[in-house]
Amino acid sequence: MKATFMYGAGDVRVDTVPDPTILEPTDAIIRTVRSCVCGSDLHPYHSMKSSDHGSPMGHEVIGVVEETGSAVNSLRRGELVVSSFTFQDNTCVHCREGFHVSCLHGGFFGGHGIGLQAEYVRVPQADGTLVTVPDTDGTGNGSEELLAGLLSLSDVYLTGLHAATMGQVGPGTTVTVIGDGAVGLSAVLASRQRGAERIILMGRHTARTDLGREFGASDVVAERGEDGINAVRELTGGAGTHVVLEAVGHRPAFEQAVGVIRPGGTISRVGVPQFKEAPLGGPLFLHNITLTGGTAPVRRYLDGAIPQVLSGEISPGRVFDVSMSLAEAPAAYAAMDAREALKVMLVP
Amino acid sequence: MKATFMYGAGDVRVDTVPDPTILEPTDAIIRTVRSCVCGSDLHPYHSMKSSDHGSPMGHEVIGVVEETGSAVNSLRRGELVVSSFTFQDNTCVHCREGFHVSCLHGGFFGGHGIGLQAEYVRVPQADGTLVTVPDTDGTGNGSEELLAGLLSLSDVYLTGLHAATMGQVGPGTTVTVIGDGAVGLSAVLASRQRGAERIILMGRHTARTDLGREFGASDVVAERGEDGINAVRELTGGAGTHVVLEAVGHRPAFEQAVGVIRPGGTISRVGVPQFKEAPLGGPLFLHNITLTGGTAPVRRYLDGAIPQVLSGEISPGRVFDVSMSLAEAPAAYAAMDAREALKVMLVP
Structure with missing residues (x-):
């Protein structure tokens, strides 16, 4: 599959790598429908030391469930889901108090070897991390406005x-x-x-x-x-x-x-x-x-915000002003860095 | 009257100075019933540069109203009152929102040439600063426990x-x-x-x-x-x-x-x-x-706390473990600095 990596300041590449597979029974694999570049991705874009090993990039995604581990209960193959930019079990003491970014079994996408600017993604703690969008037809299709709105719930609007x-x-x-x-x-x-x-x-x-x-x-x-x-x-x-x-x-x-x-x-x-x-x-x-x-516990807000986007009550996806293909990720970073784009959506 | 001044680190003196007088129509003069030394008074006690001019000390007091300026409406001669450690008009935008320490016409005792470790005190913005203790006999007498409790409302308990x-x-x-x-x-x-x-x-x-x-x-x-x-x-x-x-x-x-x-x-x-x-x-x-x-807007809490002290519901005055005469103020500072006393009450 194609996935985005950063090799140093200003050096973003889209490489071909093996598709991810289930590693833990709590994992799910999703096929990316839309991902995007975050303002915070520009910090390493300015300062990362050069390396032969690229760092996987991206922490915002909506996608379709392809496969679930044996311990995943809340997700079915084919469902359209929104991921939060952290993964979490949604059951530990800190999750229960609404601070999922401090989950005892959680972590940040972009870290843990998982970048979401990719065609497929392995999602740890899938039950606690992915929220199903109701009433979708399982194709991951939808109006661009709707998809943009849902993608904005992965980080930016809920932050x-x-x-x-x-x-x-x-x-x-x-x-x-x-x-x-x-x-x-x-x-x-x-x-x-x-x-x-x-x-x-x-x-x-x-x-x-x-x-x-x-x-x-x-x-x-x-x-x-x-x-x-x-x-x-x-x-x-x-x-x-x-x-x-x-x-x-x-x-x-x-x-x-x-x-x-x-x-x-x-x-x-x-x-x-x-x-x-x-x-x-x-x-x-x-x-x-x-x-x-502080760091937004996006998961806390997802259940409330998805219906607002579906009903058109809010249109937070309007922050996406440019859409590019995943293969153009290097140009997406450059456009945001030059402030030619507010926020770039990536289409696999 | 006797009043306490600090001339430098470790150098506290009780001097004889003229009694204060009304300077503004919003002023009141009170006769001190009890004052005390604050933990924050120990900061200059450790660090103040020596000077020929003493700085007036003290920002906690209960007293009896002696005289009021022509614009003071809420106070009568002879009433026992609790002062907050700041003065304020209690009417400006910040007072109305409960942040009296940010009063547009306020200030801190200890500053503005007014120290409350003294026999008499000029209180600016008296209507907004002094709160009458109900059902007192006008002598300023009361059990030591009651007076200690009321004095603790000037700063320490309400902080x-x-x-x-x-x-x-x-x-x-x-x-x-x-x-x-x-x-x-x-x-x-x-x-x-x-x-x-x-x-x-x-x-x-x-x-x-x-x-x-x-x-x-x-x-x-x-x-x-x-x-x-x-x-x-x-x-x-x-x-x-x-x-x-x-x-x-x-x-x-x-x-x-x-x-x-x-x-x-x-x-x-x-x-x-x-x-x-x-x-x-x-x-x-x-x-x-x-x-x-941050700095406590004591005035916000006074109306609620005075009845709690009068009824004996709370005994915050128990933090006063030593009582001395005002003339012994230098020893009071030394005792608190040596941690021989938790908090010293000063009796004029």
Whole structure:
């Protein structure tokens, strides 16, 4: 089969490798219907050391069940399924409390030798990891809009929803979203879904912030740094917003979050931190700022979000603006890196 | 009048200074009934540069209203009142949201030239700062236990309650309290009040942890560092506790908190951070740890706590184990610094 590997910074290749097989009774094999490239895939794209051994890439996929191990109970061959970007048993103490990324028997795709930018995938802990899409005909066919929506539930939309959930966004809350990438835009949509009173999107790529407005942003602030902070302060009568959803992960974005948060407010972050330390005293302590968020336990939200996508209540798949074949994965990375594409869907 | 000043590290003096007078129409003058020394007063006691000008000390007081400015409406001469350790108008946007320490017209006692370890005090924003104790006879008399309980509401108990509140401690939550100082013990009592399922107190001074057990601690862990972390992990089946209340403020205590927190859990801190930066990625991000807490908006909790003290439902004043005269303030600081006293009450 064809599968995507990274051999070093900027060096993505699609290789031909053996098809995966069942290794554990809890495994399933799925045939990929759609996968995609994540903003977080660009971090190694910038920094990975060159190696003769490629690292398997990709952690977002929807697919059709081909085969199940003897201990898999909830899945049938031919069902269309959404995978979360981690695998987990969905039964351990941490899964039961809703933090599946901390599963005692779980792990991250991309790691464990499994990349999801591939034609077939071995899914560990299949019962806890894959969720069946109801009422599908077993072919994996569907409108492009529907497939894009379902694929967005593998990571990006539900990461945005996790940010809003951890930030306790709800009616009456004012929200600043930092970052106009696919996760930031998803956080706007999720905040609107949760009933936020006002959503200020900080981003400077007009095509993206325009989609942000369609997703529910009430205001867009294009300025950065001090100017951006002042603009948000001005929009909020000086007080800042109750919640900031930080979807970037770089230190200036964190500092921007601290700059626009209201006393007693919550910074919820889902951008993977690319900096080591940050000040925890000063204004954070004085003004009772809560810092929350982290790696999204997508599995927690899948059962609720799949029907919303099927019914058309939400269209989170609109963050996919470019579609390429899996063989074009190197070009997909390059396009996202050059910001020519917001998020690229890969068709096997 | 007599008032306490610090002239440098280890150099506390009780000087005779003019009685305070009304400066603003929103001021009140109170006659001190009891004040005390705070653990946070020991930070400058260790580090303050020597100076010819003493800094006024103290931020906790109960007293009797002597005089009110023309704009003060809620207070009458002779009433016994509890002051919060900050002053605030209790009407601005941040006060209304419960974060009085961020009041637009507020400030900290100890600063602004006002120390509360004194015979008389000028209280700015008196309507928003002082809360009358109902059913008192206007003499400021009362049992020592009652006065100690009321004085503990000026800071220490309500700082512990704030930690538990921000940590969302409640029925079903397991809690680790780090620190057996007066704030840590208060956090134990507050967690018990809020219905915590289990409270593990980390501290190694037996007299203090014994009081912690009486306040509601289910377990005491005397070990520190890795050993302490392992002990808490063992008590919780490896998982850690849902909440950690950090009442120390030094970096090892923060690291201990990260070591014993459960995935998806909340570290609520009220120990003033004595370190500049800390890692926000790594386990905090991976395991969705929430970091919250900060300077306690005591005013938010006063109306609820005063009746609890008056009725004897709670006895938070038990953290005062030594009583001295105001003139002995230098000895009070020395006793707390040497850990011979947990918390010293000062009687004018």
